[in-house]
Amino acid sequence: MDKKNILPIFSSYHMESTFYDEVFKGKNEIRDTYKKLFQLFNEYQVEDFELLNEKAKVSFLNQGITFQVYDKTTTEKVFPFDLFPKIITANEWEHVESGALQRSKALNLFLHDLYHKKQIIKDGIVPLDLINSSENYLKQMEGIEPSGGIYNHISGTDVIKHSDGEYYVLEDNIRCPSGVSYVVSNRVATKRALFGVFNNYPTHSVSNYSENLLDIMQSVKPAGVDIPVCVVITPGIFNSAYYEHSFLAKSMGIELVEGRDLFVENDFVYMKTIYGPVKVDVVYRRIDDAFLDPKAFKPDSVLGVPGIFEAYRKGNVTLVNAPGTGVADDKAIYTYMPQIIKYYLDEEPILNNVHTYHCSRPKELDYVLNNIDKLVVKPVDESGGYGISIGSKLTKEEIEKVKTVIKASPRKYIAQPIMALSTHATYIEEExxxxxxxxxxxxxTLLGKDKSFVLKGGLTRVALKRGNLVVNSSQGGGSKDTWVLKK
Incomplete structure (x- = not known):
């Protein structure tokens, strides 16, 4: 890059021509949206910025903003945060927001159909064997009518900007999508470190997420309940997202509970308190289906509440998100999202899908096995970036191992072209x-009874390692504040 008028901390910045750079559009040429911000950063010397960066890290540490990494050992880490934000214009955001809401609505209708008439299967749009072979399909949910008709009250849609400058959806997350607490914490850290910066950028707030989540939860209260008692249930302090569980409960002003704090009596759910039992009406669960109720699912679970599923089945408590939603965020189902949107909404998808090969189909399996070096292979039911194989990064021996794993269980894997995720200016401490x-x-995205909400912002995740395409925090990634500009 031409170093003229480039501050020291940008002096080694080298654009990669094969990727869309969100900040720079050419040598020493800043995109219009970022010009004011770049000028602000241009006022800092390296030493000054290091102090600001350290201030942000201390802020995260003092707030307890951490996450757990599960490997050979369990490690708690401070969530990595970069002070240079991603900025999204109002027009660009309208496109992303409408696309995310469209997908959430379509997936909710899809789930209702799967657990009732299965019309989309009868009409030959989605194959029956794909549903029957999904580990996340719960037969126990068949025929249950959730309050307000909502299954995926909370959805997390992961999008990227490709080298063509267009947004593509990588995947939909509607079991227990996490990360929203970091969105709010990132904004707080940015405001503290970059005093006055928002005077130059009219940016939508992200602090209203919790009040909207509580509103959505209250909208799907059980029939006959006037003022619902809502709680957040967590697996406990050792869960990777425990900080988020406690953050959301506190910001909504409701109780954070574990399974041992609740009990079921006469098919109603109660919370133990020092004043005696209190009936609970809505449970925002951060416990996986299998561990939710030892009477209905995994018998040896000590995390859940015995009998809570029967209370749910009888309409005496609402579970957010509904059990069994995982069948719709199975990465194999992602392949059918354009058809699902068209089938239920009679609309064309607003956001692009990434072309996806499902290894259960013989022709597609053959293509994947012969082209792994050009593909990203993903397990259909994993999250957090675990189990992903990026073909261009593998040795010949590693490719053969991946082939063996796929052939042993084709249904469990999909493959996609290696997408050229956009790049963004990010401060690297070592450099x-x-x-x-x-x-x-x-x-x-939040869906409730006759209402919806999309947070104007989101979690911008960063692959901090050079050349890495996996952005998950569990794989060494960090995050940025995300600014959605007002019109």
Whole structure:
């Protein structure tokens, strides 16, 4: 890059021509949206920015903003945060927001159909064997009518900007999508470190998520309940997202409970308190289906509440999100999203799908096995970036191992072209300078009874390692504040 008028911490920035750079559009040429911000950063010397960066890290540490990484050992880490935000214009955001809401609505209708008439299967749009072979399909949910008709009250849609400058959806997350607490915390850290910066950018707030989530939860209260008692249930302090569970409960002003704090009597759910039992009406669950109720699912679970599913089945308590939603965010179902949207909404998809090969189909399996070096292979039911194989990064021996794993269980794997995730200027502490790093964006959509909400912002995740395309925090990724500009 031409170093003229480039501050020291940007002096080693080198654009990669094969990727869409969100900040720069050419040598030493800043995109219009970022010009004011770049001028602000241009006022800092390296030493000054290091102090600001350290201030942000201390802020996260003091707030307890951490996450757990599960490997050979369990490690708690401070969530990595970069002070240079991703900025989204009002027009660009309208496109992303409408696309995320469209997908959430279509997936909710899809789930209702799957657990009732299965008309989309009868009409030959989605194959029956794909549903029957899904580990996340719950036969126990068949025929249940959730309050307000909502299954996926909370959806996380992961989008990227490709080298063509267009947004593509990587995947839909509607079991227990996490990360929204970091969205709010990122904004707080940015405001503290970059005093006055928002005077130059009219940016939508992200602090209203919790009040909207509580409103959505209350909208799907059981029949006959006037003022619902809502709680957040967590697996406990050792869960990777425990910080988020406690953050959301506190910001909504409701109780954070574990399974041992609740009990079921006469098919109603109660919370133990020092004043005696209190009936609970809505449970925002951060416990996986299998561990939710030892009477209905995994018998040896000590995390859930015995009998809570029967209370749910009888309409005496609402579970957010509904059990069994995982069948719709199975990455194999993602393949059919354009057809699902068209089938239920009679609309064309607003956001692009990434072309996806499902290994259960013989022709597609053959293509994947012969082209792994050009593909990303993903397990259909994993999250957090675990189990992903990026073909271009593998040795010949590793490719053969991946082939063996796929052939042993084709239904469990999909493959996609290696997408050229956009890059964004990111401060790299080891280099004491900004460098381009790959990013994606998780949006958060809420659906309730006759209402919806999309958070105007989201979690911009950053692959901090040079050349890495996996942005998940569990794989060494970090995050940025996300600014959605007002018109």
């Amino acid at each position: 004491k300078s900004f460098e381009p790093r790959h990013i994606d964006l998780r949006t958060f």
